[in-house]
Amino acid sequence: MTRLTLSRALNEGLRRSLENDPKVMIMGEDVGKLGGVFRVTDGLQKDLGEHRVVDTPLAESGIVGTAIGLAMRGYRPVCEIQFDGFVYPATDQIVSQLAKMRYRSKGKVALPVVIRIPFGGGIGAVEHHSESPEVFFAHTAGLRVVACADPADAYAMIQLAIASDDPVIFFEPKRRYWDKAEVDTAAPLSAALPLDQARTVHPGNDVTLLSYGPLVRTCLEAALAADADGRSVEVIDLRSLSPLDMATVSASVARTGRCVIAHEAPVYAGLGAEIAARVTEQCFYSLEAPVLRVGGFAIPYPSARLEEHYLPDLDRILDAVDRTFAY
Amino acid sequence: MTRLTLSRALNEGLRRSLENDPKVMIMGEDVGKLGGVFRVTDGLQKDLGEHRVVDTPLAESGIVGTAIGLAMRGYRPVCEIQFDGFVYPATDQIVSQLAKMRYRSKGKVALPVVIRIPFGGGIGAVEHHSESPEVFFAHTAGLRVVACADPADAYAMIQLAIASDDPVIFFEPKRRYWDKAEVDTAAPLSAALPLDQARTVHPGNDVTLLSYGPLVRTCLEAALAADADGRSVEVIDLRSLSPLDMATVSASVARTGRCVIAHEAPVYAGLGAEIAARVTEQCFYSLEAPVLRVGGFAIPYPSARLEEHYLPDLDRILDAVDRTFAY
Amino acid sequence: MTTETIQLLTPEGERVERPDYPLGDVDIRGMYRDMVLVRRLDSEAVALQRQGELGLWASLLGQEAAQVGSARALSPRDMAFPSYREHGVAWCRGLPPVRLIEMFRGVNNGTWDPEEHKFHLYTIVIGDQALHATGYAMGIQRDASEDEAVIAYFGDGATSQGDVSEAFGWAAVFHAPVVFFCQNNQFAISAPPERQSRVPIYQRASGFGFPGVRVDGNDVLACYAVTRKALRAARDGEGPTLIEAFTYRMGAHTTTDDPTRYRLASEVEAWRLRDPIERVRAYLARTREADAAFFEQVEAEADELAATLRAACLALPDPPPMSLFDHVYASAGGGSGSAILDAEREQYAAYLGGFAEEGAE
Amino acid sequence: MTTETIQLLTPEGERVERPDYPLGDVDIRGMYRDMVLVRRLDSEAVALQRQGELGLWASLLGQEAAQVGSARALSPRDMAFPSYREHGVAWCRGLPPVRLIEMFRGVNNGTWDPEEHKFHLYTIVIGDQALHATGYAMGIQRDASEDEAVIAYFGDGATSQGDVSEAFGWAAVFHAPVVFFCQNNQFAISAPPERQSRVPIYQRASGFGFPGVRVDGNDVLACYAVTRKALRAARDGEGPTLIEAFTYRMGAHTTTDDPTRYRLASEVEAWRLRDPIERVRAYLARTREADAAFFEQVEAEADELAATLRAACLALPDPPPMSLFDHVYASAGGGSGSAILDAEREQYAAYLGGFAEEGAE
Ligand SMILES: Cc1ncc(C[n+]2csc(CCOP(=O)(O)OP(=O)(O)O)c2C)c(N)n1
C-alpha cells in the first residue's frame, strides 16, 4: 500500500500496462517531455522511449484516427485528450470509426484503443476546460464509457481499460487529480472489480444516491452529513456509464424506494435521464418518489466565477434527497 | 393549397426565405447545380445565384465554421449536411462555437445559422446514411433542435428556423421526403405554430404516444390501428427536441396516465430517456405504468437487410402500448 | 508551377520512355486482363442494382487503370486502405468480389478480414481512412519492418476534409511509410476539383513537405510505375508521397445519381477517347504481345466472372434477425458483452417469439 | 526551397531596405510605445495571476512586434479574429484591456462587441477561428465591399488542426479576402514546430495555391510591412496570404505551465538578444527620432496603465448568480427563450431564496 494522488495512481497504472505489454502505447499532446498538463504521463517517455510515448501534432482527430490505424496494426494505443472540451474535433473518428469497426467487420477488426479525458469543472478554468461530454459517448453503441473516482480505483480501472479489447472512453475527474489515498499497487489485476460493474461506496437504507467521477466524493460527504441527521443514504459509484450496471442499481433502489442521481453535465438529456428512465421501468412499484436528478443547468458551462452555482454541491444534492422525501 | 412532397415543401419554404431576406444563404455539398441529393434545394441556385446558394468544398467542419463567420457578418446561412452520419466532423464547430457564442458574448453575437440534416433510416442505405444523432445536439445547451414530420409543417418550420435568431439544428425525416400532403403556401408565417411547441396530431384518452420526425406517421398509423381495437391513443408530434414543450406533454399524460415514446435513435441515453425522466417527475401520481420507450437497440445502425428489425414499426409501438396496460 | 503529368502509354497505345519511372518486369497482359475483368464485374453490379438486387453501387468505370496500376504495384505485404469505389484494387488484392456485393446489397457493412488480403474495409465517411493508413504505417515503423508500406485511396473531394490534411501532416512529421493515392476523377458527386483546390491536387503535398506527383490516371503503366516508385521510397524510409491520378468518372457517382444535371455529354465523350483499357489493347495488339485468342479468352473469363458473381449475389441469404446483436463488443460466453444489450436482445427474441407463436396458433 | 525571412530592422536596430515591402508613412514611435505598453500590461496581468486575482494568463512576452506590427497594418474596417494570446492586437484595436482581464479572471468568457473594435472574441479551441475568419471574409465578398479584409491569428501548433487546413482550402477556392497570420513562437505548449510540420510553416500555403511568406516576428517594421501588403492584396481581390511570423514565446505557455521541463534556459537567453522592443529603441535612439524624454514618458505611461489596470481588475464585481441563465437563447420578454431553462432558473432562484430565508431566521 502506498499513498498516491489520483494523477499518480493513473501514472503507475499506465506504467504497469506499458511494462507488461510491449504493444501498449501512449499518444497525445504534451504527454512526453512535459508529462502531460496534469502530469499523468510524467516520466513515461523518459523511461519507455519515444516510440512508446508519443508527443503528437496538435490535432485530436489525428490522435484518434492514427490510434485506430495503430490498433489495426496490433497496438493498444492510449490517447490523451488534453481537456474535455477538445474531444469534439475527434467525434467523427470516435463515433463513425472507433465505435463501429468491430460491428462493421463482424468481429474481424478489434480496436483496443483507450481515450483518456480529464473532465468536469471546479478548477476555475477558462472556457472549454470544464465540460462533461460523457453522454455523447454513452449514447454511441460500441464504446465502453467509464469514469474513475478515486486513486485506488483509477489505478485498477486504467489497466482494465487498456486490457479491454473494446474501445474505452476513460473519464478522469480532473479536480480530484490531487486527492490522495492508499493504493495497493501489488494487488493482481484479476482481483479488481470488473470494468462494467458499479460499486457501493457507502451502504444505506433510505435512499439511493448515484454518481460517478468527481461527484462521488461529494456524494459521500453528503451521505455522511445525512447520517448525522439520521438519514441513511446509500452511495453507488457507477464506474461504467455504458454499459450500465443496472443489477446493482435496481437492487439498491428496490430496497430504498428512493433515488437521486448527481452529475456535472447538464441534466437535460444527460446520463441521469437514462438512469432515471431505467430505474423507473425496473422499480416502478418500489418507488416512493420519482427519481430526481441533480446536475448542470441547460446552459453552456459558465465562467469560473459562476461555476460554484453551476456545479452540484453537497447542499444541492441533499436538497434533492430531501425533496424525494416530500413525496 | 397545393399538394407537395415534404422535399418540395422544404424547397418552397427555403425559396420563400431566400426571396424575403437577402441575407439568407444556402450552403453545402451539391446543393447548387445538383439541387441536393434529395433535391431539397432544386432550382434555387439557378434562380437566386451562386452567391446565395453555394456549392461548398467537401468538408462539414468547413461548412459550419464558415457559416458561423458569415453569420457574424450578418448573414443567415442555412447549411445542408448531406446525411446524418456526416455531421460528426462538424461537431466541434457546432458544440464549441455555434452553440456557445451567444452565451459567451452575453448576447453581443447572435448566430442565426440553420443546419439541415436529413436523418433516420428506412431507405435501405449503406452505412452512415441512417443515423439519428439528435440527442447529441439536444444535450448541447444553446442550440434549438427541431424535427419536422410532414409537408405542411416542414414548410412552416424551415422558415421559422431561418427566422430564429438562435442556431437551429433542423432534422428532416429522409424516408418521408416523398410523402405528399396539402400545403398552404399562402398562409402567413405568423399563423404557424411556434417552433418550440409540440402539437397533438391525434387526440386520445387512454395513452399518450410521443414521437417526432419519421415515426410520427408510424405512430399515427398505430393510433388508427388501436382505435379499431377500441383503445384511444393520443399522438403528439414533439417538433422541438430542445427545448421540449413539456406543458403539452404533461397535460396529456396527466390525463391519460400512460406514456410511450418512440424514436429511431438507440433507446440508451436517447432523447426518450429525458422525456421519460421528466414525465415521471411531473406526472408521478398520475402514472399508471412507467413511461416505456421504443427505439433503436444499443448497437450501431445495422446493414440494410436488417434495418426492418432495428426500426420501431407499428407492431413494436403497439406492443409497447400494450405493455403499459399490463401494469 | 507547371503541371507535369507522368504518362508511359499514350491514348493511342504508344509507349513513352521515362527512365525515371522504370517498369521492371511488368505483366501488361495481366494488367489488361484485370482491367477487363473489373470493368465487367462493375457493369454486372450496376445491372444487379438496376434489377433491385443491390441497394447501391458505386461504379469504377473509367478508373480501371488507376486502380489496377496502383494495386499491382503493391507487394503482398503492403496494406491498402480503400475508400468505397476501389473494386479494382480489391480484385487485385484477391478479395472475392462477392464480399463487395454483400455490402452493397445490404447483407452486411463490408465484412472481411483486412489482414487476409491486406485490403482494409471500405470507408464511407470521406477521408477517415487517410488517418488510419497513417497510423498503420506508424505501426510498421514501430515493428521495424522494412519491407512493408501502406497505400491510402481517396478522391479529389476528400482532399478538402480536415482529416486528410491531418494525415498529410502526421505522415510528413513522422516520416511514415504511406503513399496517398488520390483518384481525381473530376467529381465529388457534382462538384468539380476546382471546388476543392485552387491548384492541381498533387501540389498539396509540397506544403506539407513531401513530394506530390500527377500521373495520367488512365494509363495503367504510368500508375503502376509511379506507385511502385513511391512505395519503394516509403519502404526505404523516405516518407510519404502523394500521387494524383488524373482520371474521369465515366459513370454516375453512384446508382442513385443523375450526372446529366451537372455535366455535359460532350465532356464524357471526350474522355471516352482516353479509355484506359483501349489503349492497352492497342498497345498489346500493335506489339503483338497479345493476339485475338488472348482477347477472346479474357472476354470469356469476364463473362464467366459476371455470371458467377450474379449467381453468388442471388444466392446470398439475408442475415438472421438475431445477428443484429452480435459483435458490438468483445464478448465472452454467450453474452453480448453488455448487460444492457443482453436485455434488449432477450426482449427482442421474446417479441419475435411472440409472432412465431401467434403464427403457430 | 530556401527559407527567406523578411527583415526590415536588424536585432541591432539597423534598417534593412526592402523596396518590395514599403513602409509608407509609418509611425515607429507609436509602435514602440504600443509594444512597451502591451509588455507592461502583460507583466501586470502575470503579477495579478500570481497574486490570485486571475485564474490564468497567457503571456505575449516576446511576441509584441508580431502583434503590434500586424495589428497596426489593419485599416479601421478590417476585422481581426484572435486566438487567446493577442493582447497586443487587442490593444491596437482599442479594446480596453480590462475586457481581457475580466475573461482571465473568470468573470465572464470574453464579452465584448466584436464589431465595436473590429476585434473578435478570443477563441480557445485551437484553430476554430480560422474558419470563422474565412466565412466573415466570404461575407465581405457578398457585400461587395472593396476596402475590407480579415486577419486570422493562430499559432504554430494550430497549423496541425484540420480546421485550419480546411480554412486554407476554402479561402483559396473562394479567393476570400483573409490574411492568415501565424505566430510561430516555437512552441505549442511543449511541442516544437517540427512536431507540426516537416517544412517551414509558411510553405503550407503553396500547397493550397496561395502565397506564404516568413517574416522576422521580432521585427515590428517587417511585420507591419508584410501584413500591410497582404491585406492590400486581399482587399484588391487577390485572395489569401499566409504569414508566418517567426518569433519566440519568452514566457511560459500560460501561468500554469513550467517551461523548464522542456526547454533550455540558454535558448531563451539567445532569443533575448533578439528582443523586439530593444531593437526599435536602438533604432529610435540612433536615428534621434526619439530622445530620453520620449522613452521616459512611455515608461511613465506604462506605469500608469499598469496601475489603472490593476485597480480596474480589483474593482471587478463578481457576476450575480442568477446571470447564469442569461443569453443562452434570444429571448423575448422576461423568459430565457427556453421553457426548460425557465423552469431550472425558477427552481434555482427558489433554492437560493431558501438559503436567504434560513439566514433571515
Ligand atoms: C464526411 C462525408 N461527407 C459527405 C459524404 C457524402 N459523399 C459521399 S461520396 C461524396 C463525394 C466524394 O468525392 P471524391 O472524394 O472525389 O470521391 P469519388 O466519389 O469521386 O470517388 C460525398 C460528398 C460522405 N460520404 N462523407
Ligand SMILES: Cc1ncc(C[n+]2csc(CCOP(=O)(O)OP(=O)(O)O)c2C)c(N)n1
Ligand atoms: C482543440 C484544442 N486542443 C488542445 C488545446 C489545448 N491547448 C491550448 S494552447 C495549446 C498549444 C497551442 O499552440 P500554438 O497553436 O502554437 O499557440 P501558442 O499557445 O503557442 O500561442 C494547446 C495544445 C486547445 N486549446 N484546443
Ligand SMILES: [Mg+2]
Ligand atoms: Mg472524385
Ligand SMILES: [Mg+2]
Ligand atoms: Mg505556438
